[in-house]
Amino acid sequence: LGKSINLSFMIRSYVKRLGRISPRQRSGLDLRLASYQLPVPQSDNPWNFLSLFGTNAKIVLEIGFGMGASMVTMAEANPEILFIGIEVHDAGVGSLAADLHDNNIGNVFIAPYDAMEVFHHALPDNSLDGIQIFFPDPWPKTRHHKRRLIQPDFVKLLSAKLVPHGFLHCATDWQHYAEQMLRVLSQEIALSNTYKHGGFADMRHSRPLTKFEKRGEKLGHGIWDLYFLKN
Ligand SMILES: C[S@@+](CC[C@H](N)C(=O)[O-])C[C@H]1O[C@@H](n2cnc3c(N)ncnc32)[C@H](O)[C@@H]1O
Numbered sequence: 001l002g003k004s005i006n007l008s009f010m011i012r013s014y015v016k017r018l019g020r021i022s023p024r025q026r027s028g029l030d031l032r033l034a035s036y037q038l039p040v041p042q043s044d045n046p047w048n049f050l051s052l053f054g055t056n057a058k059i060v061l062e063i064g065f066g067m068g069a070s071m072v073t074m075a076e077a078n079p080e081i082l083f084i085g086i087e088v089h090d091a092g093v094g095s096l097a098a099d100l101h102d103n104n105i106g107n108v109f110i111a112p113y114d115a116m117e118v119f120h121h122a123l124p125d126n127s128l129d130g131i132q133i134f135f136p137d138p139w140p141k142t143r144h145h146k147r148r149l150i151q152p153d154f155v156k157l158l159s160a161k162l163v164p165h166g167f168l169h170c171a172t173d174w175q176h177y178a179e180q181m182l183r184v185l186s187q188e189i190a191l192s193n194t195y196k197h198g199g200f201a202d203m204r205h206s207r208p209l210t211k212f213e214k215r216g217e218k219l220g221h222g223i224w225d226l227y228f229l230k231n
Contacts, residue, residue: 011146012147032101035101036097037112039122052109059082062132065096068087069211071083072096073208129166150184159188167194168185169201178222
């Protein structure tokens with residue numbers, strides 16, 4: 001009694017993998033990340049993109065970029081767009097930072113934080129032209145479904161951060177999650193499905209092939225894309 005209650009417990013959409021970090025990833029983290037890293041999210045102090053980037057360029061954000069290959073490919077193909085990548089996996093963050101440096105890519109910024117914190121505290125409303133979530137952890141067991149990123153409250157928050165007509169592009173190789181994504185996104189009144197008959201999108205070839213997509217294909221899984229626009 002009299003003590004404040006610790007409410008820091010929350011359901012996380014990831015488990016930090018402790019696997020090996022290669023020397024290149026280590027030097028990406030230690031030597032390169034600082035040049036690309038966005039500030040730590042703080043409540044009541046959202047990022048100001050104009051002062052951070054010095055431009056009003058379009059911003060596309062990816063949640064869970066894994067090893068970062070999709071970020072590199074898209075940034076090189078779209079030099080006029082700024083990309084923000086969110087990832088908590090150290091090996092992936094180090095790998096992307098090293099790739100950005102080695103390929104002299106200047107239009108990617110890294111947020112090595114929990115996407116929940118970034119969306120709750122750091123991002124201004126109506127600030128993103130697009131959000132991509134490619135192959136998020138599927139959490140196949142029923143008792144883990146609550147850990148899935150795509151849930152009604154989070155999708156409402158994602159929508160609030162998009163500019164009008166901004167896009168939300170999700171992809172998964174897990175059918176049960178694909179159906180949940182379609183249900184949750186279709187029920188969000190701020191979003192509209194761009195695809196005929198309200199179904200899945202034919203977008204497979206318009207995004208880079210990712211590590212987890214290749215893995216899903218090897219396992220014989222289907223691939224489902226969803227492409228919604230903010231009204
Ligand atoms: C299954 S992997 C897919 C990686 C990549 N998009 C691909 O297709 O290869 C999902 C990634 O999302 C990251 N992730 C999950 N929840 C996250 C969160 N709340 N914030 C940041 N990253 C998260 C995990 O660390 C993991 O690297």
